[in-house]
Amino acid sequence: MAILMSFGTSDASIEALRGSTVRFLKNYLTNIRENLENLEPILHRIFDQVKEKYSEEDKTIGKLNPSLQLKTVEEYSRTFLQAILGQHTKMSAAKQKIDVEGAIFIAGAGLSFESGMPLSNELKDILRFCGAIDYVDLRNDPKKCYKFKKVFREMLDKKSPGISHQLIAENFPNKIKEIISLNWDDLLEKAIRGLPKEFKKVNKNIHVASRGNLWKFHGDVEEFDENNVVGNLGWVFPDEDGYVFKYFEKYMSEQGINEEFFSVFVVGYSEEDKRVKRVIETLENSPPRPTFRIGMNLGKIQEDQYLLGPSPYILDLLFK
Numbered sequence: 001m002a003i004l005m006s007f008g009t010s011d012a013s014i015e016a017l018r019g020s021t022v023r024f025l026k027n028y029l030t031n032i033r034e035n036l037e038n039l040e041p042i043l044h045r046i047f048d049q050v051k052e053k054y055s056e057e058d059k060t061i062g063k064l065n066p067s068l069q070l071k072t073v074e075e076y077s078r079t080f081l082q083a084i085l086g087q088h089t090k091m092s093a094a095k096q097k098i099d100v101e102g103a104i105f106i107a108g109a110g111l112s113f114e115s116g117m118p119l120s121n122e123l124k125d126i127l128r129f130c131g132a133i134d135y136v137d138l139r140n141d142p143k144k145c146y147k148f149k150k151v152f153r154e155m156l157d158k159k160s161p162g163i164s165h166q167l168i169a170e171n172f173p174n175k176i177k178e179i180i181s182l183n184w185d186d187l188l189e190k191a192i193r194g195l196p197k198e199f200k201k202v203n204k205n206i207h208v209a210s211r212g213n214l215w216k217f218h219g220d221v222e223e224f225d226e227n228n229v230v231g232n233l234g235w236v237f238p239d240e241d242g243y244v245f246k247y248f249e250k251y252m253s254e255q256g257i258n259e260e261f262f263s264v265f266v267v268g269y270s271e272e273d274k275r276v277k278r279v280i281e282t283l284e285n286s287p288p289r290p291t292f293r294i295g296m297n298l299g300k301i302q303e304d305q306y307l308l309g310p311s312p313y314i315l316d317l318l319f320k
Contacts, residue, residue, distance in 0.1 A: 014051045017073050021047050024074045025081055034085065038163065038313035041113065042296055046080045047073075049298045083301055084309050094292045094307060095318050097263040098175050101290075105168060106180045106280060110268020110295060111311055112187055114162035118155060120238060126151050135237040142226040149235065152184065153221045161191035163312035164267070167319050169195060173212030175319075177262060180215045182242075182269060182276060184235060186222045188214060205231040205245040211255060217243050217276065242273025264291040267311050 025043045029036050050073055064072060097103065109117070118126070130147045132138040138145050161169070169191035172179060181188055192199050192214070200213050203220035219235030228234040236243045252258050264283045271277045284291040292305045294314045300306040307314045 014054055014073070017070055018044070018047050018051075020070060021050070021074050021077050025077055028078055028081065032085075035313065035316070038310060038316060039081075039084075041310040042084065042308075042313075043081075045296050045298060046077050049080060050077050080298065080301075087307065087309075090304060090307060091314075091317050093290075094263075094265075094305075097290050097292075098171075098265075098318060101262050102175055102177050103263040103265050104178045104180070104283060105172075105176050106182070106264070106266045106269055106276075107168070107188070108182050108267065108269025111164050111168075111181075112162070112183055112185055113268065114164060114310070114312055115159045115185075115187055117159065117183075117185055117187075118152070123238065126155075135239045138237065139228060142228070145228050145235075146224075146226045149221070149224050156185055156187075156221055159185070159187065161187045161194070164315050165191040167312075167315040169197070171319055172197075172199070172214075177211070178213055178215065178257075180217065180276075180279075182218050182273070184219045184221045186220070189222065202245070204233055205247050207247055208251045209254075211257075215245070215248065217245060217248075240273075242275040242277075244275045244279055248279070258286075262289060264289055265294065266291070267294045267315075269295075 022043050025046065026036060026040070029039060053076070054073065109119075126148055127134065127138060129151065130138070130144045132141065132144045132148065138148055165187045168176060168179065168188060172192065179188065189201065200208070200210060201216060201220070202208055202213050203216040203223055217236070220233065224233050224235065230236055230243050231245060264280070266280060269276075271280060280291075283289060290305070292307055293300075294307045294309075294311055296308065296310065297306070298308065301308045
């Protein structure tokens with residue numbers, strides 16, 4: 001094999017082991033009859049973590065012969081994967097919380113990753129296509145802004161809801177009391193309508209009197225205009241600090257939800273937007289409620305309420 005040559009522990013040399021290691025992990029999953037499709041997104045993330053360890057922390061691998069280097073990386077990667085598969089206690093606790101108490105779900109961009117939604121670099125390509133230098137330029141030019149939204153909607157027309165969207169839709173609003181989506185896309189809406197189910201979507205700052213809503217704080221691809229007024233069908237762009245409808249807090253108070261006991265699940269969201277983060281902190285701490293985060297940060301695998309893995313894999317375990 002071309003990779004079995006003498007090399008040290010540079011990033012480039014360890015990177016040469018990626019293909020073999022990912023194939024090794026896929027074969028392992030196949031042999032133990034795990035769902036490869038739902039877990040595949042994490043395999044490269046596992047290799048990245050192993051690569052970081054041997055590039056920066058542990059130089060001993062460079063003293064091994066090439067065959068042992070590959071075997072060492074494969075075995076360490078499998079240990080990571082086994083830790084993900086072994087989250088039985090955490091998963092059981094989270095599942096029981098949803099089944100008994102119900103939950104509020106907050107969904108970020110990671111939820112739509114499996115459907116092939118554009119990532120930040122691809123959004124920059126759309127920016128340039130629309131003639132905008134950056135998001136500030138986009139906000140200041142209604143025509144460019146409207147064109148950006150139209151192009152995004154055209155891309156979205158070709159996308160279908162993923163497993164994660166379907167699972168959330170199936171359990172809303174029975175087990176999932178409210179959904180806060182911070183995404184522009186309408187993949188959750190498509191999944192809910194496909195069941196079919198009646199539901200209310202709140203995509204502007206208005207008074208809401210009924211429960212069981214899908215909240216779209218940051219914009220909605222199904223309804224927009226040239227006037228990008230945040231809170232009134234306007235979109236919040238990646239360079240901004242997030243936004244929360246003023247009426248949302250009033251709704252939570254009027255409906256008595258603030259005083260109820262339920263669990264909170266944060267799915268595929270970085271929690272970098274200060275305003276949205278405050279909402280999550282309020283739900284989590286005032287009063288204290290069980291709060292679980294679903295994501296692919298391998299550094300958090302030891303945290304009791306961090307469910308590590310791609311959202312299709314984790315949600316399938318929670319709702320099956």
